[in-house]
Amino acid sequence: MSQLTTNKEAIVFTIRQALPADLATVREIGIASYLAHFAELWQNQQELQAFLSKDFAEQALEPSLQDRDTCWLLAYEGETPVGFAKLNFDSLQAATATLGAELQKIYFLPQFAGRGYGERLYAEIQRRAIERGQPILWLDVLKSNVAGQRFYQRQGMAIVGEESYTSVSQSVTMWVMAKNL
Numbered sequence: 001m002s003q004l005t006t007n008k009e010a011i012v013f014t015i016r017q018a019l020p021a022d023l024a025t026v027r028e029i030g031i032a033s034y035l036a037h038f039a040e041l042w043q044n045q046q047e048l049q050a051f052l053s054k055d056f057a058e059q060a061l062e063p064s065l066q067d068r069d070t071c072w073l074l075a076y077e078g079e080t081p082v083g084f085a086k087l088n089f090d091s092l093q094a095a096t097a098t099l100g101a102e103l104q105k106i107y108f109l110p111q112f113a114g115r116g117y118g119e120r121l122y123a124e125i126q127r128r129a130i131e132r133g134q135p136i137l138w139l140d141v142l143k144s145n146v147a148g149q150r151f152y153q154r155q156g157m158a159i160v161g162e163e164s165y166t167s168v169s170q171s172v173t174m175w176v177m178a179k180n181l
Contacts, residue, residue, distance in 0.1 A: 011077060011078065013075065013076065013117055014075070015120070022072070023058060023061050026061055027061060036110040041142070042170075051167070069090060071086070072087075073125065073128075077112060085124075086106075087101055087103055088102040090134070093160075093176065096160055096161070096178060099134075100138055100178070101137045103125055136178050136180055137181055139178075140175070143162075143175055158177060
């Protein structure tokens with residue numbers, strides 16, 4: 001268990017594997033975090049709502065939480081769930097034509113960002129990928145998310161390609177970043 005200390009009191013930060021029973025928590029954190037961090041990127045609010053309804057639907061989350069090739073991790077500050085990560089094993093990274101661990105999501109509620117939790121969650125993600133024998137860890141990050149790119153570069157990741165996400169009304173370009181494990 002990890003522990004952070006402040007002047008007033010000890011704050012305990014923990015990470016555990018999410019279970020199917022955590023579906024509502026994952027969904028709630030996912031939607032709230034996505035809206036706080038990415039809503040302004042959407043030009044069409046109906047498309048944003050459709051994306052959230054599909055990406056965080058119970059029908060999408062339930063099988064994913066049960067899939068042995070998907071690892072969901074929940075992050076807690078004390079007893080409060082504050083973020084999560086979704087890691088897909090044996091996922092094809094097109095830019096390098098390599099199967100590896102894809103960090104599909106790493107989300108924190110905005111009021112818990114900037115506390116160093118991201119580095120600790122990333123370390124656990126990397127540990128799980130190595131434990132599963134994955135040769136690389138890779139992800140997509142928005143080209144406009146310079147702070148995110150710097151965070152991943154500090155973790156040893158490098159840009160290896162570029163991809164786009166296209167909806168009916170817009171297109172967003174992302175860097176593909178990867179790290180050999």
